Amino acid sequence: MSPTPTWDQLEKGQNIGSTTFSLSRADLIRYAAASGDHNPIHWNERFAREVGLDGVIAHGMLTMGAAVGLVTDWAGDPAAVTDYQTRFTKPVPVPDAAEGSPETATAELAVTGKIGKLDEDSKTARVDLTVELVEGEERTKVLTKSQAVVSFG
């Protein structure tokens, strides 16, 4: 982890870093168990197709929860993240791996964060996250208005 930033070092537009994470079918099962969200669209191919999806998709909350790791690591104390919101715009398909372990990742996501706003009175920085599904050369935004407020007070 990088050293905790201080308020005086922050500038609007500043990049706080980037990261990637991948998802496998096993990750979706782990998130279902940890979160209590057992909706079968996140683990059963037949059910997902029956409700009109192209196949199993990741929990939007898993993508949201994983993306904010960039911000908590940057902030130094996760409790400094006082507000975090997003809209779910595009599903993240997580197909069954064609071969090998079910832990084999079949979706890759890229996360970047930059400071969208600084509030001098409340000593808070709004970090705007870009969260994209990476498929070869193609990148698709899966979250929009993904914003985390970090308190430096």
Added chain:
Amino acid sequence: MSINTAREGHTYPSVDYQVGSEAIREFAVAVKNQHPSHHQAEAAQALGHRDIIAPPSFAVVVSQKAEAEVVKDPEVGIDFSRVVHADERFTHHSPITAGDNLTAATTLERIRIMGAGAMVTTSTEIHTEDGTRRATVTSSLLVRADDEEEN
């Protein structure tokens, strides 16, 4: 489609949730949040917390239990198999910490009818047993129209 807006403003019975260290660790692993304060008590205590603290999105575990009261309310009429999560917001008043005994209550804030479907927005207040506010969780669910009613 039989979404009924009459329940707007209604607050549902609260649910209790006891926050265990293992539940926080399991959740942090599941969302790949590697900050040590979610995993090791000493790391959290070094930052001034009583015990390990929950990742920012952990509150959904608690809020979804309370929101379930809305989804299963026959007077609202949500078909859960047609629900798509549209947006989510966590406002943290103080960190959810291992050992907390939480209470969560959901209010049905708004039902916006959209054609044959609807957008249902709820707000869940989470506090500890001694009344310390922990988080406010706002969630919107898009209830899709029945197939035969779609264009």
